[in-house]
Amino acid sequence: MSRSERDTQHHNVAQAAIPGRVPLNRDRVLRAAVVLADEVGIDSLSMRSLAQRLGVAPMALYKHVASKEELLDGMVSVVVAEIDPPMPGLDWKRAVRERVLSARHALLRHPWAPHVIESRTQAPLVVLDYMNSLIGTFLAGGLSADLTHHVMHALGSRMWGFTQEVFPTPQPPAERFPHIIEIASVGEHDDKSAVGRGCDDQFEFEFALDVLLDGFERLHNQGWTSTNPVRTASP
Amino acid sequence: MSRSERDTQHHNVAQAAIPGRVPLNRDRVLRAAVVLADEVGIDSLSMRSLAQRLGVAPMALYKHVASKEELLDGMVSVVVAEIDPPMPGLDWKRAVRERVLSARHALLRHPWAPHVIESRTQAPLVVLDYMNSLIGTFLAGGLSADLTHHVMHALGSRMWGFTQEVFPTPQPPAERFPHIIEIASVGEHDDKSAVGRGCDDQFEFEFALDVLLDGFERLHNQGWTSTNPVRTASP
């Protein structure tokens, strides 16, 4: 780092203590939005509340993001960029597994991320980078383009390391729902790992991920193609 | 049906032609909300627009639903109640498969249903009925309560017959995303079956569902338990 660069940084840091003196930029807006959403929840994140946090008029934000939708796209980009790069030297199955669990690690720090990612209509570029990289891992492992296509669909939003939880929070009455009660008691996992409401825990996620990856591997070994989808389930 | 009951019905039907004369009830509110959301989209469904459609002041709705959240719960209940009952005489795997595809048939008529179902914090009772019934099918098929628990988690929101689509709508640039381009061309399915934006098509859904069900069957045949999860993927 050159002397002038260091000075500029110090200058900015000094200005940051004086509210409103550091000019806004896109990155500052997006990072502040991520922090604010982490703190107060995505429902309480508004253009107005974000502007207030930044000590700026609401309309100042529109110089850096065209709309709230673009703000949400940008927030997704920030957290997806935190996902670790692929680990080298692993076979495709382990490589995908580790990558997805790394995505889980990065995204589940932000309880709002699952919902916001799934609500994107246009995937931000870093999202496509991640998907492109995952696809590359399957292809490098020898899976056909055909199988890889369907395997990526089957993986679905689980590629981000989360699944929206579908089980009810309160215990329902046993008379009407005997089967739910019957299976509810098994496998009591730690509630702490469920980040925010509506997220799975680690054991259930890995179980589902492994069922899928094992299935993909079996289809690959069988030479599965979409025009000749032979498939059996004997042990 | 007694004479007086018939007369009462005729009376109501006659009144229905005069807007605003039939007293509102919860069912009329919920059904109107479902129809309106089908027509204008869930984002344009507001308490005010629904009230206007019903020819009533916005606050009249609050006699029948406590809040907009409760309205959404009720709308989910309406569409989930349309799912066919389980088919008798099938083994557990076929029974689950048919039931889930029937759920798909019912829910995908309402493009907003996936998003709204996944956003429920408290599952409506008919949602628990459906889950209880699915669990019962696994248990009746001989799966342990242990395995069934994890299998239900792994099935996740796919039990409703849909998965949120994760692929981008516009074709991205080939230079930056070569692998996406490579697999994009395979298996061009009909776009018509993708109900609204963001929903999978039939082939991809069945592929993923079968990978999961085949995996569940294999674990069941192997005598899998959560404390002794032996699992291999040889063909």
Place this chain on the structure above:
DNA sequence: ACCTGAACACCGTTCAAGT
């Protein structure tokens, strides 16, 4: 060039009042 203030067209929901 970058930010502001007022205004517009919406929300869900409260409250007190009408019939």
Place this chain on the structure above:
DNA sequence: ACCTGAACACCGTTCAAGT
């Protein structure tokens, strides 16, 4: 008992104006 109208505390976003 059931519905209404006005009002409150919010939204995202436009526009014209400020420096």
